[in-house]
Every structure is written in structure tokens, then in C-alpha cells.
Amino acid sequence: MLEMIIIAAIKVVVVIVAVLTGCAYSTLLERRVVAFMQNRVGPNTAGPWGLLTPLADGLKLIFKEDIVPAGVERMTYALAPVIAFIPSMLAFAVVPFTSDFSLFGREISGTLSDLNIGVIYIFAVTSLAVYGICLAGWSSGSKYSLLGGIRSSAQMISYELSYGLTIVGVILIANTLSMRELVAQQDTVTHWFIWRQPLGFLLYLTCAIAETNRAPFDLPEAESELVGGYHTEYSSMRFSMFFIGEYAAMLAVSCVGTTIFLGGWQGPFLPPIVWFVLKVFGCMFFYIWLRATFPRFRYDQLMNFGWKFLFPLALLNTMVTAFFVLWKG
């Protein structure tokens, strides 16, 4: 029993550190990739190839003064970044990072916890993040933040539905809600669910971007309209909580997408964990690429797109899949 607890604790620490490092280096990746796409150099001075930039950024943010504007709702204001940050971290609890392996003679599972309802759990916890953003917008006492908060709640609620529907197809085919089981079913490249659910995958990507408030769906931030949206009034570590939260959410949806559609850690030749990281950062690269290319949606267009285009398509995808599953028995 004690041994199990110790192993679990070590795994938790390893995953948290890995995810936080992943977030930090995603920021560097984003800045370098976007810079490359925009004919710039990007951050390259701190350490070789700018590899220490995330560390320098983190240190800087810690040492910054924490400015709390007058007229904020203090309790909520302090709590909001945490609420935005925690759910995206929680999602990693059920992600199968690698195959089971043995270390010091003990069999260790590649997942923190193998919930039999892993998929539902992920969707449940990640949708909590919207509270952080809403509350931040509301408690800041700034009009721009308020608008950002309102936009964000409307957007996330609208896209939550399609987001959930996009993976129903896969679940119907796989007949399981366990993330481990999903990966186990995609043992060869041809069995990846992306081939059986191509529309589902595209819809998932789109909804995931909207869920994580990234360009071209970054309306809650919209720096050219709302200055910074919900985090306008935040500074120092509180701001960086939002920032890490956003990148953790991006990583989380990339991990989930990889697990559900791209075969998780399955892949030839390379060790499983390498495949997993490669696929996840492939998704991240796609995110960054979109950001460098597309203009931003307008509020009403975003709603139209979500309700009149994505949602019916996701519904159709689900129905067609269900029909085939029934038909084939």
C-alpha cells in the first residue's frame, strides 16, 4: 500500500514537472516558430538558441510587483487565476503518456490513473477553466476585462457542446471511455481513429482551439480590441498563472487529441514516450501555425460558426457513426 502511494506520488511530481516544463518550452516554441514565420529572429539570447528564455521569463514574472487595482473583488480576483490554472493541470491525470514499463523490478503504468471514464473526466475538468476566466473578468472591475469575461463564457459554453460531440464518434466505435483502452485499440497506424473519424478529428481540432481561446478564436483576449481581455488587470505571478493555464490547456487538448485520434504513444521504432511527445508537439505546431496565419473572428461570426456550422456537423458525424456502428453490429 505504502509502496503504491510512493510510486503514485513520484509519478505525480514527474508529470507536473514535465507538464510545467512543457508549458514553458511551448512558449519558447511558439515565439521561435512565429518569429520564423514572420521573418524575425525571436528570442535567442538567453542560453544557446534562447533555451533559457522560459526560465528568464519565469524569474522575471516572479520578481515583478503584484499590482492589485483599486475596486477589485479581492477574494475572487485572487482565486480566479488558480481556478483557470488547476483544471487544465487536472486533465493530465488520465492521459496515457507511455506504455507500461518496469523500473527497479516493479511494473509501472504509463498513466497516472486509469479511470474507466477517463474521457468524460477530461471533459468535465477542462470545462471548469471557464470559471477562472469569467471570474477574472468580472472581479477585475475593469470594463475591458468584463467584456473579455463575457465573451469567454459565451464562447466556451457554445463550443463545449460541439467539443464533446466530436469525440462521441470515436467512443461509439471504440466502445470504451478509458484512455488506456483507446490507445490499446490503435495499435497500428492503420487503426488510428483519425482514419475512421477524419471529420471528427478536424472538428475536434477546431473546437479545441476555441475551447482554449487561441487564435483565430482568441476573442476573450483580443488585444487589438479588448487590450488584454480578462487578464488586463493582472500582473506578476497572477498573470503568469493565466498564461501557464492557457498553455497547459493547449497541451492538454493536444494530449487528448493525440490519444483519441492519433494513436497516443503507439508508433514504430521510437520509444513510446518519444512518439507521444512528437505527436503532441505536432498538434502544438499546428496551433502556432494557425495563429501566425489567420485573422480573428468577430463575436457574432464566432457564435454563428459554432452553432450553425460546427454543431450540426458534429451532430451529423455522430449520427452517421452511430448508424454504421448499429448496422455493422
Place this chain on the structure above:
Amino acid sequence: MAESKTLNINMGPQHPSTHGVLRVELEVDGETIVRAKPIIGYLHTGIEKTMESKLYYKALPCTDRMDYLAPMSNNLGYCLAVEKLLDIDVPEKVKYARVCLAELTRIGSHLVWLGTHALDLGAMSMLLYAFRERELIIDIYEACGGQRMMTSYIRIGGLAHDLPPDFNARVQKVLKVIPQRLQEYETLLTRNQIFINRTKGVAVISAEDAINWSLSGPMLRGSGVKHDLRKANPYSGYEKFDFDIAFGTNGDAYDRYLLRLEEIRQSLRIIKQSLDGMPSGPYRAHVPGVVLPPKEDVLHKMESMIFHFKLVTEGFKAPVGSVYQAIESPKGEIGFYITGDGTPIPRRVRVRPPSFINLACLPALCEGRLLSDVVCSIGSIDIVLGEVDR
């Protein structure tokens, strides 16, 4: 306390998308704009008044600082006005060089507009691409006048110096590079569904309204009014050049985007013609007492030296009278109204700034629309606050 259903938002003067220190007082109902009121004056530097206290030729650098994205156009407008007052004719080469520079300026200004407008809509990369191309034009300014932004290169009666030896090669490079890059911009934006959604049917102004608001430049032509001072009232020899007036039909932000891209293409045509037809000759008119004599003469001839000395210290006396000279700047009609009273200092300098007059229609463009459209409208008008406030 009466319950208020609307929210007042102060957009600016420190806001990333108001293109400087414009402040817009917005009354919003949710995301819908009920009332928008542009408030200006945060960059008021009294340029017109300053010009009225300086010698005619010393007032020239003030014009650079109005529309700092199109310095050559402003220089040209002011110089043409003073030349009209003095009744000076400039050599043919000067006319060609001025046209070439004014059109390069138009391209540079439109590139900045394109970049910032796209940035306002969220397409960040476009800004950096546009600035990359503008760099070529800025380099030409630097080669000509030594300055990259506040050029003051076009002077009363001619140019500050002769065109640099590699002028032709540099401009040829612009002619070669810009069309390819325009193609790239088109791939990125013109058929981009999000961009079309954001700009089509946004910030619409009808031809009638555009005329009533006294709009000029792309704001006017975007609504389908074919009015371009380069054709309607040619100056600096524009009548010799073959080009088309670009115009839109719907008067929305998308049409103005297409129109400005087309204007860049037409400008390239004009530049090519001006390079091909550039005659040789002096780069200044020979008007002793008004235009500086050549430097070699100043060093070797007594009369030239005296003229030089007197002109630099005392300036020249302009006749009594008023002139108005307008040119087609990248933003629209920029006009200079100058009153001379027989002294070396203008009695009155009044500028008709296109940005200021175009900006006035902002409430009409965005009332009843969404918050994001305000940003698109401001971007689409293409304002430079230095010119709005002066």
C-alpha cells in the same frame, strides 16, 4: 439612481488599435455600439501655428511631422503651394522625381496601412511582411535625403540634393519585389474567409454620404466615386502619366482593402513610367533669391555666395496673396492654404488634412455595429494622428 442599461467605454488614448492617441468614447449595449464619439487633440503640437512663425523654407520640416507615414507627399503639397504663391516653375526632372517619390510614398503608406489594419483584425504576420517591404522604400528615402522618416527632401523650387546615383537601381528593385509580395498578401488575405467576414459589409459608406462627409482618397473612391486629384486637377506633371483610378463599389472595408492594393499596383506603373521618362538636368529651379544656388557656385562665385547667405539668414519675401494647392496624398486630399503678406514669413498656413476629415465619419460607420467593427472602421479609414491633430 437610475438604472443604466449601457456601458461607457473609453477606447484610447492608450489603446493598441486606435493608431496613436485617438480616443473614442463608446457607449455599448453588450457588444453593440450605441454611440461612438471620436475625441482628438492628444497629439496637438500646433504645427500650423509653428509654420506661421517660420521662414517659408524653414516651415517645410513641419510638414513631415503631420502625416509621418507619407512625408514626401506632405513636402510636395507644401512646396507646390509655395511655388504657386511665388509663381515658380520647376525643371522637368524635378517633376518626374517628385512624382516618383510621391508614388513610392503612397506605396509605403499603404503598406503600413495594410499591416496595421490586418493586425487590428488579428492577422499578426501581415504587419511584419508589410514592414519588410516598406523597408525598401524607407531605404530609398535615406539614400535621397539622409533621413528615413522626416525626409524634407522635396524643397521649394526643387529637391534638396540630386537623386543618388543608385536611385534607379533601388527603385527597380521595388518595382521587381513589390508585385510578387502583393501576390503573397493576396493569398494570405483576399480569399481568406475570416478576413472577408470581418471586412465585407463593415464600415460601409455610400457614395452620397461619402461626398456629403467631404471624404477624400480611398475612403471616397471605395464608395465608387471616381475622384482622384491626380486626374481631376493634375499637379507636378501627373497629366503625362498613364494610370487608372482604382475604385470600389460597395464602400465597405473589403473594397477599400482591394482598392488600396490596386493603388499600389497603379503607383508601380507610374513609378516605372517616371523612371523611364526621367530627363536629365538640374535638380533645382534657377530662381536666384528663392532657391539656393548650386554649391560649387557658392564656393567660387561671389554673387552666388551672397544669394546663399541672404537666403539662409533672411529667407525670401513672398508676394501678398493667398493660394490653395491640394494633392492626392495616400490618405486623401491634403491641401495647403497659404497667405503671404510680403514678408518672409507666411501670414497664415492652413492645412486641409485628409485624416481629420475622414475620421469625422467614424460614428456613422460604427454605430449600431459590434465592438470589433470599431477597430476595423478605424483601421479602414487609415488615419495618422499627427495629421489629425497637427
